[in-house]
Amino acid sequence: MKIVGVAACTVGIAHTYIAQEKLENAGKKAGHDIQIETQGTIGIENALTQNQVDEADIVILASDVKIAGRERFEGKRIIQVTTEIAVKSPNKLIQKAAEVVSQQK
Numbered sequence: 710m711k712i713v714g715v716a717a718c719t720v721g722i723a724h725t726y727i728a729q730e731k732l733e734n735a736g737k738k739a740g741h742d743i744q745i746e747t748q749g750t751i752g753i754e755n756a757l758t759q760n761q762v763d764e765a766d767i768v769i770l771a772s773d774v775k776i777a778g779r780e781r782f783e784g785k786r787i788i789q790v791t792t793e794i795a796v797k798s799p800n801k802l803i804q805k806a807a808e809v810v811s812q813q814k
Contacts, residue, residue, distance in 0.1 A: 710810055712736055712743040712803070713757050714769035715776050718792045721749035728771045728795035729755070735799035739807070745769075748776055757781070766810045769802065771795035786813060 714732060718724035729745040736743030744761055747754045759781065762768070768782045770789040788806055795802060 710741045710767070710807060711761075711765045712741050712767055712769060712806060713761050713765040714743075714745045715748060715757075715772060716745055716792060716795065717748035717772040717774050717776050719773045721751075721774075724773070724792040724796060725749040728792040728799075731799035732769060732771065732795050732802065735803045739800070739803050741803065741807075743803075745771075748772075753777065767806045769795070769806060771802075786810065 716725045716728040716732070725747050729747050732745050733743050744757060745755065746757045762781050765785060768785045768787045770776060770787060771792045773792050786809055788809065790802060
């Protein structure tokens, strides 16, 4: 399964990057291809390409603020959670994403 997403917290520092790391580690551990873009105080890092978005089976938005470029994900299956959930329960979130994708195939 291919997963893309965005992590963005209100301050744009700690939770943004912790959520990215936790989600990417959980996704890879579960055998998925995962890329998480961060939108923090220093701008957008690890920016997703349109090709990555197009090929993704699901999008995870772990954000506490409005994210830039949300329109890129129009028409995609989206799971939106707070960064706190991504930090505290990344494995459950990845499992939920897999369930959503398998139900809609």
